[in-house]
Amino acid sequence: MRLTSPVRWLSAVASAWAGMLLISPLLPVSLGVVAYAVGGVVCHQISGRSFHVDGRQLAVCARCTGIYLGAAIALVWQALADDASSGRRHPSTDVGRARLWLFIGAVPTLGTVMLEAAGLLETSNIERAIAGLPLGASVAFVVGVSATVNYQQWRQRRHE
Numbered sequence: 458m459r460l461t462s463p464v465r466w467l468s469a470v471a472s473a474w475a476g477m478l479l480i481s482p483l484l485p486v487s488l489g490v491v492a493y494a495v496g497g498v499v500c501h502q503i504s505g506r507s508f509h510v511d512g513r514q515l516a517v518c519a520r521c522t523g524i525y526l527g528a529a530i531a532l533v534w535q536a537l538a539d540d541a542s543s544g545r546r547h548p549s550t551d552v553g554r555a556r557l558w559l560f561i562g563a564v565p566t567l568g569t570v571m572l573e574a575a576g577l578l579e580t581s582n583i584e585r586a587i588a589g590l591p592l593g594a595s596v597a598f599v600v601g602v603s604a605t606v607n608y609q610q611w612r613q614r615r616h617e
Contacts, residue, residue, distance in 0.1 A: 463604035464539055468532035471597065475529040478522060482513030492516040508582055519582035520566065523589025528597035530590075535601045555599045562595025 477484070481492040496502060496516035506518045515522060565588035572578035580588070 462536075462539065463608045464532060464601040465536045467597070467601055467604060468529070468536040471525070471529040471532045475525045478516050478525055480510070481516040482510045489516075496521070506582060506585065508586075518585070520569075520585040520589045523586030524566075524593035524596075526586070527590035527593025527595075529593075531594035531597040532601050535598060539605065555602070558595045558599055562591040562593075562598075564591075565589075566592045 477488070477492050478496065481489055481496070484492065493502075493516045500517040500521045502514070502516070503518060504514050506520070507514045508519055508522060509515065517525070569578065569580050569585060569588045573580060
């Protein structure tokens, strides 16, 4: 698979970031600092809500870990599906469908956050990560489709 389309680039970057997060506690300090610094901008990094590897905390919490893994999985899947479809236009490019995907993907995360905030549910880190997977996947799916459509339109205008 050559990195010639936006979804392929996005899948490579998302996979590298998710992989870096998973091994962040094991990285040399010079690389680990980047993961923890960027993670600190987007995540609360609360130790009790984070996974640990070899006794050391990952660069983001469990929920963020699930979101980033979901995004990487969705983009890799989309890149492979685009290769299999030989560049045919994806049917899910309308705004209404994108909003629906985002809403459906956000439901598990929103549900667990709201129930936790109300004191009605205490979720484990595994449950938080699992709830984050569909949110990351749905956002990545919409971004990947949008990037692909915009790229195709740009290429078409360029050749006219």
